[in-house]
Amino acid sequence: MSIEVLNESGAEADEETLVRLARHVLDGMQIHPMAELSLLLVDETAMHELNLKWMGEDKATDVLAFPMDELRPGHLSGGSEDGVTDPGLLGDVVLCPVVAERQGKAAGHSTQDELELLCTHGILHLLGYDHAEPEEHAEMFGLQGKLLESWRESR
Numbered sequence: 001m002s003i004e005v006l007n008e009s010g011a012e013a014d015e016e017t018l019v020r021l022a023r024h025v026l027d028g029m030q031i032h033p034m035a036e037l038s039l040l041l042v043d044e045t046a047m048h049e050l051n052l053k054w055m056g057e058d059k060a061t062d063v064l065a066f067p068m069d070e071l072r073p074g075h076l077s078g079g080s081e082d083g084v085t086d087p088g089l090l091g092d093v094v095l096c097p098v099v100a101e102r103q104g105k106a107a108g109h110s111t112q113d114e115l116e117l118l119c120t121h122g123i124l125h126l127l128g129y130d131h132a133e134p135e136e137h138a139e140m141f142g143l144q145g146k147l148l149e150s151w152r153e154s155r
Contacts, residue, residue, distance in 0.1 A: 002036040009041040011097035014112055021116050022093075024151050025123045031090065037126075038092040039119065047096040062099045063118040065125035067091040093122030116151070120144050 003022050005015045018039055026035065042050070044060040051057045051064065068089040095118050097111060104114035124140055124147075131137040 002034065003039065004037070005039045005041070007041040008046065009043045009095075009097045011041070011043075011101075013041055013097050013115060015039075015041075017112065018115065018119055021119055021151055022123060024154065025120050025147050026090075028147050028150060029123075029127060031127070032088060035088050035090050037090045037123070040092055040094045041097055042094055044096060044098050047094065047099065050094060060096055060099055062096055062103060062114075063122045063125075064094040065091065065122040066094070067126045067128075090123075091126045093119060093126065095119060095122070117144070117148060120147050120151075 003019045005019055007013055007015060022037055022039060026037065027033075047064070048058075048060040051059060051061045054064065054066075055061070068091040095115055097115060100114040100118055101111040104111045107114065121140075121144055124144060129136070129140040129143065131140045
């Protein structure tokens, strides 16, 4: 699995743990082991600009997801006629550690725990999950909780 991390935030983050978590989530969702994922950590100014440009929200947010190929859970192969596996390009998850730090404090846990939650959340968005409707919210947050629980148990 190709998981690239780029920390442009200026904040400390356990990038190796985020990569291991992302691998755990993608394995749990049965995504091809060679699928490509990018994790980008940015400062509040950059996140504000991205959120305004792509979501129309005039503020910094915690996580944004930019899907590339439309991979879905269970994407263990590309299903090509010749049987050749197509790993695909999952997309980018953008995290803002400064916002994560504030949210973590408010929730009573560490910045790293919040970044792990947000990373999982962003990957689920890349896989097509959403939480606009109550049924979608229940499904996505239930799955997010299960993935994070299995992650914590595996450590």
